[in-house]
Amino acid sequence: MTRIRIFGLYLLSILLAGSLFAAKTLDIYFIDADLGNAVMVVTPAGQAMMLDTGQVGEKYVNRILEAMKVAGVKQLDYVVVSHYHWDHYGTVSELAKKVPILHFVDHGPNVDLNRDAAHNEKYGGNGSDPQYEEYAKTIADRHIVAKPGDKIPLKGVDVTIVTSAGDQILEPLPGGGKPNSACAITHPRVDDDSEDGQSVGRVVTYGKFRYADLGDLTWNKSFHLFCPTNLVGTVDAYLITHHGDSHELKDSTIWNWGRSSAPPAEVLALHPRVAFLSANEDYIGRTSDDSTAWQVTKHSPGLEDIWQTHYATQGGKRSNSPEQFVANMHTVGDKGCYIKLSASPDGSFTVTNSRNGFTKKYPARSAAKQQTTPQAGKGE
Numbered sequence: 001m002t003r004i005r006i007f008g009l010y011l012l013s014i015l016l017a018g019s020l021f022a023a024k025t026l027d028i029y030f031i032d033a034d035l036g037n038a039v040m041v042v043t044p045a046g047q048a049m050m051l052d053t054g055q056v057g058e059k060y061v062n063r064i065l066e067a068m069k070v071a072g073v074k075q076l077d078y079v080v081v082s083h084y085h086w087d088h089y090g091t092v093s094e095l096a097k098k099v100p101i102l103h104f105v106d107h108g109p110n111v112d113l114n115r116d117a118a119h120n121e122k123y124g125g126n127g128s129d130p131q132y133e134e135y136a137k138t139i140a141d142r143h144i145v146a147k148p149g150d151k152i153p154l155k156g157v158d159v160t161i162v163t164s165a166g167d168q169i170l171e172p173l174p175g176g177g178k179p180n181s182a183c184a185i186t187h188p189r190v191d192d193d194s195e196d197g198q199s200v201g202r203v204v205t206y207g208k209f210r211y212a213d214l215g216d217l218t219w220n221k222s223f224h225l226f227c228p229t230n231l232v233g234t235v236d237a238y239l240i241t242h243h244g245d246s247h248e249l250k251d252s253t254i255w256n257w258g259r260s261s262a263p264p265a266e267v268l269a270l271h272p273r274v275a276f277l278s279a280n281e282d283y284i285g286r287t288s289d290d291s292t293a294w295q296v297t298k299h300s301p302g303l304e305d306i307w308q309t310h311y312a313t314q315g316g317k318r319s320n321s322p323e324q325f326v327a328n329m330h331t332v333g334d335k336g337c338y339i340k341l342s343a344s345p346d347g348s349f350t351v352t353n354s355r356n357g358f359t360k361k362y363p364a365r366s367a368a369k370q371q372t373t374p375q376a377g378k379g380e
Helices: 003-023 058-071 092-098 117-123 130-139 181-185 219-226 254-259 264-270 293-298 367-371
Strands: 026-030 038-042 048-053 076-080 101-106 143-145 151-154 157-164 201-206 209-213 237-239 274-277 305-308 339-343 349-353 359-362
Touching (some): 026 058, 038 058, 048 058, 092 130, 219 264, 293 305
Parallel strands (some): 274 305
Antiparallel strands (some): 026 339, 151 157, 201 209
């Protein structure tokens, strides 16, 4: 074989290797956790990160294990817990017995613990929490406390913490920093000091693709992140905050009114192309009222689709996506179906429903559309 031919084959192998690497996707699995959140991120380099792990129960652990098997990963490099409510971190200790977990990330101490009885009765706090105590033992030697602006070091993917322990980033992320016109229709509510408001908010970036997951971040905490300036910028995909929980003053206590999530200033500022809802079929925060987070998100300019882990009976046809976008219809058995998003660095992505195989492709946004600031419409 001539030197020219050998060099040609060598060059071809380099080009093929480069094209194979470029073809790899960032994969995000929205795992059925009934009410809770359990989102697995798998990088093109094969690293895996859980953004919350869902509620207590063997079947929820098994659903995560099944998603790991499908993704071809055998360990979790990071588990990032948004806050210490049972539906977000309930499986951590049991999951850690099944698979290697290298690092645990959270906001620090549980603020709902060790409060007086009157506070606990009014606001739902706990004098003690065996689940949290077990969690603290599990993470003891692999624990990282997240602060706004911190990075989760995954290869080829940027993961930025935007909120943690009630604080938020002070400087805008790339693409952020613009005035938010939706602040004019989003009015501050009462402050809350619950675990929800302590949520570790995360923004994942892969090339031009961006995904936002803010846990159960509450109304005023979100307001400070997005008003008067949008510190995050726009995203392609968005997990609707706090399972779409919405409380109006006429229907709820003032405390719950302040714990509501996904205000118009958040949703319109993020300007997502697709949104994901993780909530079970009878979740109390889901109604058909126009003020709910589901409706605010559905009517956000530029929103193409909402994908749901569950059909929500309370919402009726008006507040649910078409059947092909819903992973689990009504009560399911031990094996729940998931939704998978696969993103390319050019900003294009596909979303697939594992229940029925329905797949939709979303081409990359044009540069002009990426720079468009959505205008405020009707809101609160």
